[in-house]
Amino acid sequence: MSTDNTGVTAETVKKIARLSRLHVEPDRLAHLADEMNGLLAWIEQLGEVDVQGVEPMTSAVEMDAPLREDVITDGNVRDKVLYNAPKSEAGYFVVPRSVE
Amino acid sequence: MFTAERVADKKDWLSGRDHDWEIIIGLEIHAQVASNSKLFSGAPTAYGAEPNTQVSLVDAAMPGMLPVVNEFCIEQGVRTGLGLNAKINLFSRFDRKNYFYPDLPQGYQISQFEFPIVGEGEIEITPEDGEAVVVGIERLHLEQDAGKSIHDLSPNETYVDLNRSGVCLMEIVSKPDMRSPEEASAYVEKIRGIVRALGTCDGDMEKGNLRADVNVSVRKPGGELGTRCELKNINSMRFIRQAINYEARRQIDILEAGGEIDQETRLFDNAKGETRTMRSKEDAHDYRYFPDPDLLPIKITQAYVDGIKASLPELPDARKARFVSEYSIPEYDARILTADKAKGDFYERLAKGRDAKIAANWMMGDLFGALNKAGIELDDSPVNSDALGELLDLIGDKTISGKIAKGVFEKMLAGEGGANEIVERDGLKQVTDTGAIEKIVDEVIAANAEQAAKVADNPRLIGFFVGQVMKASGGKANPQAVNEILRKKLGG
Numbered sequence: 001m002s003t004d005n006t007g008v009t010a011e012t013v014k015k016i017a018r019l020s021r022l023h024v025e026p027d028r029l030a031h032l033a034d035e036m037n038g039l040l041a042w043i044e045q046l047g048e049v050d051v052q053g054v055e056p057m058t059s060a061v062e063m064d065a066p067l068r069e070d071v072i073t074d075g076n077v078r079d080k081v082l083y084n085a086p087k088s089e090a091g092y093f094v095v096p097r098s099v100e
Numbered sequence: 101m102f103t104a105e106r107v108a109d110k111k112d113w114l115s116g117r118d119h120d121w122e123i124i125i126g127l128e129i130h131a132q133v134a135s136n137s138k139l140f141s142g143a144p145t146a147y148g149a150e151p152n153t154q155v156s157l158v159d160a161a162m163p164g165m166l167p168v169v170n171e172f173c174i175e176q177g178v179r180t181g182l183g184l185n186a187k188i189n190l191f192s193r194f195d196r197k198n199y200f201y202p203d204l205p206q207g208y209q210i211s212q213f214e215f216p217i218v219g220e221g222e223i224e225i226t227p228e229d230g231e232a233v234v235v236g237i238e239r240l241h242l243e244q245d246a247g248k249s250i251h252d253l254s255p256n257e258t259y260v261d262l263n264r265s266g267v268c269l270m271e272i273v274s275k276p277d278m279r280s281p282e283e284a285s286a287y288v289e290k291i292r293g294i295v296r297a298l299g300t301c302d303g304d305m306e307k308g309n310l311r312a313d314v315n316v317s318v319r320k321p322g323g324e325l326g327t328r329c330e331l332k333n334i335n336s337m338r339f340i341r342q343a344i345n346y347e348a349r350r351q352i353d354i355l356e357a358g359g360e361i362d363q364e365t366r367l368f369d370n371a372k373g374e375t376r377t378m379r380s381k382e383d384a385h386d387y388r389y390f391p392d393p394d395l396l397p398i399k400i401t402q403a404y405v406d407g408i409k410a411s412l413p414e415l416p417d418a419r420k421a422r423f424v425s426e427y428s429i430p431e432y433d434a435r436i437l438t439a440d441k442a443k444g445d446f447y448e449r450l451a452k453g454r455d456a457k458i459a460a461n462w463m464m465g466d467l468f469g470a471l472n473k474a475g476i477e478l479d480d481s482p483v484n485s486d487a488l489g490e491l492l493d494l495i496g497d498k499t500i501s502g503k504i505a506k507g508v509f510e511k512m513l514a515g516e517g518g519a520n521e522i523v524e525r526d527g528l529k530q531v532t533d534t535g536a537i538e539k540i541v542d543e544v545i546a547a548n549a550e551q552a553a554k555v556a557d558n559p560r561l562i563g564f565f566v567g568q569v570m571k572a573s574g575g576k577a578n579p580q581a582v583n584e585i586l587r588k589k590l591g592g
Binding site: 015019021058059061063064065066067068069070071072073074075076077078080081082087089090091092093094095096097098099 | 135136137141142143144150151152153154155156157158160168169170171172173174193198199200201202249250251253254255256257258259260261262385386388391393395396397398399
């Protein structure tokens with residue numbers, strides 16, 4: 001995040017909401033933009049810390065990813081997988097049509 | 101940023117209204133890792149199972165599930181990277197690529213964005229009708245496949261099967277180094293040969309285990325790069341060439357009409373042979389990548405990489421070079437015979453202890469010709485290497501001539517039996533008995549006395565007599581013996 005942040009606009013909020021499939025009433029956009037800018041300004045305080053020569057951290061624990069062997073230990077639980085689906089048929093999830 | 105310095109061969113330029121055009125092509129190949137279980141779960145990956153039976157709660161993205169990396173997939177990524185002569189990154193990391201689609205239950209795909217496991221590399225390709233070209237590899241990263249959406253089971257709904265969800269893919273990204281449809285398909289062919297030789301992916305394009313996204317743009321030869329379109333998920337060499345040809349012409353038509361190319365994702369309709377808009381620019385995804393907090397970074401050691409390097413099998417390029425030196429066959433033949441592992445193995449079995457050049461000719465000419473015509477893969481050939489070898493041995497010891505052998509081969513293809521059996525049954529053994537040949541020669545000379553008298557003045561006429569004698573013997577006379585006897589008698 002650069003420090004010369006030009007700020008979040010109502011337009012940015014609208015775009016993020018669309019990408020996240022969230023419905024936001026138009027009269028809320030400006031307010032949300034203000035709140036996000038507040039959050040970003042707060043985070044910008046981190047810019048005061050001198051991180052010269054410090055490797056960027058990927059996780060909070062100093063360890064590598066645990067790995068598993070390539071063996072089949074799971075699957076064949078279709079009932080559980082489909083249990084919460086609003087609609088299923090013949091073993092498939094059924095959702096509103098996603099193409100025209 | 102991509103640059104594209106090489107200018108296409110003139111033969112690959114497309115003609116335009118005011119000037120010629122060249123095509124700039126880059127490819128993203130998705131190759132499914134040949135693992136038993138998925139990248140982050142223990143669910144199986146086998147093809148063709150009942151819907152949603154190969155799905156764990158991790159693959160279905162149930163809350164609270166934690167992905168755990170399959171070490172075999174990491175190893176295959178490294179192996180493939182080594183096969184692409186690429187830089188292996190000892191530190192790599194998984195990121196989330198966010199987008200919504202019904203067959204992506206997590207709402208993001210776990211992929212590698214900033215720190216892929218494999219960096220830059222390069223391979224050499226040789227298109228069917230052109231010079232060798234070096235194609236740069238930009239990167240190889242590991243990622244999850246999505247599920248499958250089926251749109252034709254209901255008019256108003258989409259059916260979703262998550263069996264593929266979470267299967268490990270290697271995405272191999274090329275630099276925009278290809279300039280013709282033929283170069284693009286030769287590149288895919290080459291990558292396919294490499295992953296199959298390495299055993300990291302089975303390369304089955306029909307099942308979608310290896311598929312390509314093709315980026316196409318056009319420009320004035322050597323000029324400024326144009327805007328590109330991405331053609332999604334093409335799964336055959338022929339379709340790749342067709343799609344590029346169609347797309348390049350479409351873009352040229354737009355540009356020549358004074359229009360602009362929209363950067364967009366297009367779908368190739370292989371029934372109609374055309375491309376059409378899939379996602380337009382307004383919908384262009386902003387994937388908002390960030391490191392996956394559920395996964396720790398992947399750290400491997402140089403010793404681990406060296407261990408894998410030491411275990412690599414012979415790759416197609418090395419095999420090609422060995423075929424040229426060991427069997428003394430032309431580079432062209434060696435390239436075709438090492439295009440995939442099955443061909444190379446077949447050839448080595450066939451050539452062992454035999455005339456290597458004749459073996460190559462028979463495989464590439466008669467055998468491949470017949471298989472192509474019948475649409476059969478080499479693995480399913482009705483004539484295997486032992487059977488073809490038996491036939492070549494009969495030519496080698498002069499039991500039959502090469503010409504007779506062609507007929508015997510046809511019968512072998514038709515399932516009439518082995519070479520010896522057919523030659524025996526049909527009485528095709530070559531006549532090498534000079535007495536018998538002399539008798540036929542005398543008969544032919546007697547029947548063509550006028551011509552015979554002219555041979556002394558016109559030695560080329562001897563060819564006519566060789567033909568007549570061979571014909572009279574039913575092709576069974578040894579051509580060398582026929583030649584010698586004719587020359588002696590006619591003085592040609």
